[in-house]
Amino acid sequence: MMYKQASYDEPLLREIKSGTSYRFPSVESETAEIPKKLLRRELNLPSVAEYDVARHFTRLAEMNYSVDNGIYPLGSCTMKYNPKFADEIAANPLFRDVHPMRPESTIQGNLRIMYELQEYLREISDMDAVSLQPLAGAHGEFTGMRIVRKYFEDRGENRTEVIIPDSAHGTNPASATMAGFDVVEVPSNEKGMVDLDALDAAMSDRTAALMITNPNTLGIFEENIVEIARKIHEAGGLLYYDGANLNAILGITSPGLMGFDIVHFNLHKTFATPHGGGGPGSGPVGVKKFLSGYLPSPVVRFDGRRYSLVDSGNESIGAMATHYGSFLVVLRAWAYIRYMGSNGLRHASERAVLNTNYLEHLISGIYRPSHPAPKKHEMVVSATSAGKRASDIAKFILDNGMHPPTIYFPLIVHEALMIEVTESASKSDLDRYADVLLKAAKEDEESIKQRPSNTHRRRLDEVRAARQLVLRW
Numbered sequence: 260m261m262y263k264q265a266s267y268d269e270p271l272l273r274e275i276k277s278g279t280s281y282r283f284p285s286v287e288s289e290t291a292e293i294p295k296k297l298l299r300r301e302l303n304l305p306s307v308a309e310y311d312v313a314r315h316f317t318r319l320a321e322m323n324y325s326v327d328n329g330i331y332p333l334g335s336c337t338m339k340y341n342p343k344f345a346d347e348i349a350a351n352p353l354f355r356d357v358h359p360m361r362p363e364s365t366i367q368g369n370l371r372i373m374y375e376l377q378e379y380l381r382e383i384s385d386m387d388a389v390s391l392q393p394l395a396g397a398h399g400e401f402t403g404m405r406i407v408r409k410y411f412e413d414r415g416e417n418r419t420e421v422i423i424p425d426s427a428h429g430t431n432p433a434s435a436t437m438a439g440f441d442v443v444e445v446p447s448n449e450k451g452m453v454d455l456d457a458l459d460a461a462m463s464d465r466t467a468a469l470m471i472t473n474p475n476t477l478g479i480f481e482e483n484i485v486e487i488a489r490k491i492h493e494a495g496g497l498l499y500y501d502g503a504n505l506n507a508i509l510g511i512t513s514p515g516l517m518g519f520d521i522v523h524f525n526l527h528k529t530f531a532t533p534h535g536g537g538g539p540g541s542g543p544v545g546v547k548k549f550l551s552g553y554l555p556s557p558v559v560r561f562d563g564r565r566y567s568l569v570d571s572g573n574e575s576i577g578a579m580a581t582h583y584g585s586f587l588v589v590l591r592a593w594a595y596i597r598y599m600g601s602n603g604l605r606h607a608s609e610r611a612v613l614n615t616n617y618l619e620h621l622i623s624g625i626y627r628p629s630h631p632a633p634k635k636h637e638m639v640v641s642a643t644s645a646g647k648r649a650s651d652i653a654k655f656i657l658d659n660g661m662h663p664p665t666i667y668f669p670l671i672v673h674e675a676l677m678i679e680v681t682e683s684a685s686k687s688d689l690d691r692y693a694d695v696l697l698k699a700a701k702e703d704e705e706s707i708k709q710r711p712s713n714t715h716r717r718r719l720d721e722v723r724a725a726r727q728l729v730l731r732w
């Protein structure tokens with residue numbers, strides 16, 4: 260397929276001259292009772308006509324690439340296609356326009372949706388209680404770490420360390436540190452899993468928790484997870500599950516079965532909310548029964564007759580956000596789970612795993628997988644094995660009208676390409692993607708350094724682009 264990205268020399272909205280401007284209607288008569296100093300006569304808005312605004316954003320959208328254009332296999336991010344019905348439901352004014360301070364008796368339907376999602380997430384994760392309040396995965400991690408901290412404070416135990424594998428997402432150590440813990444890193448072994456001897460050496464009576472994602476960021480399932488959970492519990496610590504990779508295990512296994520005590524969900528990754536570009540997201544947190552009173556408040560309860568927002572318990576860490584979180588993201592997740600059903604969710608995970616292994620099969624002759632273990636929802640290969648740099652491969656993919664994988668993460672793989680195709684890739688998408696990857700490996704050094712040339716922007720001086728941001732407004 261030939262590719263040439265749409266390219267416009269698009270000015271800033273402020274620079275567009277429509278010859279019209281926005282004028283405030285005269286409000287003197289009806290608003291006589293509003294004090295003069297509160298009346299706004301002028302807003303510093305661009306003076307553009309509606310048609311110019313629509314065309315401006317349409318042209319920018321044409322120059323963009325999204326999950327609606329094609330495959331977007333950004334490892335760790337789970338950028339799958341989001342079915343449109345979920346957006347349509349979230350756009351319904353009966354949901355969209357509900358003020359968060361409305362009396363509970365008038366929003367029983369919304370509270371029911373929140374309650375049911377709490378229940379679905381409980382069942383999916385095999386946890387005992389869920390709060391929908393946190394606003395992103397990282398926010399869920401921070402919430403979980405605050406729960407760990409308060410739990411040990413209440414027990415009078417001075418546990419100051421959180422153990423995190425070296426393959427972890429950067430938000431894990433950041434969240435633990437923000438919650439006041441010292442981070443102890445454990446290395447991975449040659450299989451890409453936690454090194455049990457190193458784990459033993461890292462554990463002590465200072466250990467508050469182990470934070471881990473499973474399958475991990477290499478797409479590999481920790482085969483010793485039950486043993487790891489036993490060790491941490493015996494040492495008096497808690498287990499935190501980073502749920503960003505839940506897309507690999509829906510309906511197949513669960514954090515609860517693996518022995519975890521706390522988990523967050525990334526609703527915007529696994530459950531049908533578009534993401535990237537900064538939100539809104541939602542990172543509900545689930546816990547085992549002995550921690551349920553620590554959840555952020557409020558949570559939704561149902562007494563058989565009415566739904567109400569209540570404090571989770573006396574030990575609650577308090578509010579982590581205003582009101583009750585990102586309701587419209589919660590709503591999309593609820594709609595998606597209802598639509599898919601438990602068989603549908605399991606099927607999505609099976610398909611995500613199958614797709615990953617199919618792609619690995621197509622490219623592994625040239626791109627050596629980081630580790631031989633079977634992959635789940637994503638894989639990591641080293642561009643070095645194809646004699647290339649990860650950034651050059653990424654530019655080559657851009658030139659072919661597709662989105663590159665995540666590059667240079669996880670840090671433990673040299674020149675990493677981290678590929679997560681998700682269940683929303685067809686066989687022909689995967690064949691085409693493999694084809695482009697294989698062609699990239701064959702391209703000579705001289706030409707691949709000139710890529711991309713079919714895109715609006717050519718190769719940037721990346722160091723300068725990162726240091727000298729041009730932020731015009």
Ligand SMILES: *Cc1c(COP(=O)(O)O)cnc(C)c1O
Nearest residue numbers: 335336395396397428430503525
């Ligand atoms: C995305 C991700 C996170 C952080 O989630 P956000 O919703 O982006 O804050 C944490 N861990 C892993 C493995 C992730 O992929």
